[in-house]
Amino acid sequence: MAKKKRLFPGIGAKCTILTRFMKPNGGLSKEKDHRSIVVLKEFFYEGHRLCFRFNLDGDDQQKIYHSNARYVRIDSEGSIDDFFFEADKKKRHDGDAIEKAEAIMSKKKEPAIKWKRSRARQLLYQDIMDNKVPLDPKDDLSLSLEDIFSMHAEYAEYDFERQREATFQYCPSWSRRKIWFWINRIAALQSEKIFWPKDNFGNDIWAITVDGVHCWIQEPTHQEFSKDTSYFSHKYNHAGLCYELGISKGSNRLVWMNGPFPAGKSDLKIFQEDGLKAMLIAKKKMCIADGGYAGSDHIHHCSTPNIHDSRPVRRFKARALKRHEKFNGLIKNFHSVDCRFRYSSFWDCRWHNEFLSRYLTRIFLSK
Numbered sequence: 001m002a003k004k005k006r007l008f009p010g011i012g013a014k015c016t017i018l019t020r021f022m023k024p025n026g027g028l029s030k031e032k033d034h035r036s037i038v039v040l041k042e043f044f045y046e047g048h049r050l051c052f053r054f055n056l057d058g059d060d061q062q063k064i065y066h067s068n069a070r071y072v073r074i075d076s077e078g079s080i081d082d083f084f085f086e087a088d089k090k091k092r093h094d095g096d097a098i099e100k101a102e103a104i105m106s107k108k109k110e111p112a113i114k115w116k117r118s119r120a121r122q123l124l125y126q127d128i129m130d131n132k133v134p135l136d137p138k139d140d141l142s143l144s145l146e147d148i149f150s151m152h153a154e155y156a157e158y159d160f161e162r163q164r165e166a167t168f169q170y171c172p173s174w175s176r177r178k179i180w181f182w183i184n185r186i187a188a189l190q191s192e193k194i195f196w197p198k199d200n201f202g203n204d205i206w207a208i209t210v211d212g213v214h215c216w217i218q219e220p221t222h223q224e225f226s227k228d229t230s231y232f233s234h235k236y237n238h239a240g241l242c243y244e245l246g247i248s249k250g251s252n253r254l255v256w257m258n259g260p261f262p263a264g265k266s267d268l269k270i271f272q273e274d275g276l277k278a279m280l281i282a283k284k285k286m287c288i289a290d291g292g293y294a295g296s297d298h299i300h301h302c303s304t305p306n307i308h309d310s311r312p313v314r315r316f317k318a319r320a321l322k323r324h325e326k327f328n329g330l331i332k333n334f335h336s337v338d339c340r341f342r343y344s345s346f347w348d349c350r351w352h353n354e355f356l357s358r359y360l361t362r363i364f365l366s367k
Helices: 086-106 119-129 145-149 153-157 160-168 172-187 267-273 276-283 311-331 347-363
Strands: 014-018 035-046 049-056 065-068 072-076 206-216 238-248 254-262 286-288
Touching: 035 065, 035 072, 119 153, 206 254, 206 267, 206 276, 206 311, 238 267, 238 311, 254 267, 254 276, 267 276, 276 286, 286 311
Parallel strands: 206 286
Antiparallel strands: 014 035, 014 072, 035 049, 049 065, 206 238, 238 254
8 A cells, every 4th residue: 555645734735624623613513523624824833732724715705713733634735835844845855856766766677587597697697707797896996886787788677776675675765865864974973083182192292193095986077188197096096085094092093084185195295284294293292104204304293114213112113003004904894985986076075085984983983
């Protein structure tokens, strides 16, 4: 049985009400089950009770009556702009969009032969055995799911996005909205989870370890050339973004996150020009970094492995940097960060920052 569409109150909405609940009731029918069709005009509150003012449908005198909203059944809505409540306007816009998407999806009928016994599945299995399709997506980063889906005409009968519906019990259009809703909610926790401690790391001089991490993105457009070399990532051999991450030396906390920057910009230049160096100078602290940060102009703010370190210091730096590399590896356990993030331009990739914030928060949760 199809779910009945919810209707919202507003100016011009036609409703049905038991006549005995209308006030003032002088001259109206006293029969117990008599009903009247009315047109809503406005709403008001009696104490905490929501009430409506209305007139009888077709009444030339436009006499105004009122009643508690609980006794009013809405039969047809007025214009969306005339809804009484802003929240109802948003629900109607979202509901219409969902219904439209579901109507489109419902037209895509699953074939009679299910995927498990289909020719398409046999072709995919054969391509994997012939090494045309990698068993693990990380083995061939240049081959996306869409590329694989377009390799054989038999695949077109099956909607790979629909498989999400059986897993999450939501249709694809609705689950997509749910996913982005929670991504935005979790990303909003960035300022509460990733912050410089109030005690400024106490008396420790070496406060954090710092390193840059690259994330693969779709090739950004360039006004003149086919590719923008400033986004070239030597780690992926494709376009990418770089994030500067700083981890507390004495606790499992991410305390600094800066970015995104084009992957072609070096870690050293990001450190010098985009805030972390200035932060360390202001806090009178130092960071530990790998050889990519070596430079004479910030030797008092960034310590890198060098021949002047004593054996205990050299071992300490090595352990700290290995710990940071392990953290970078934990990030890449999430497929959305490790593989290509598909958006049309760098500015649209601001969502990538929210993705990364979400997963970093989950890895280093702080109480």
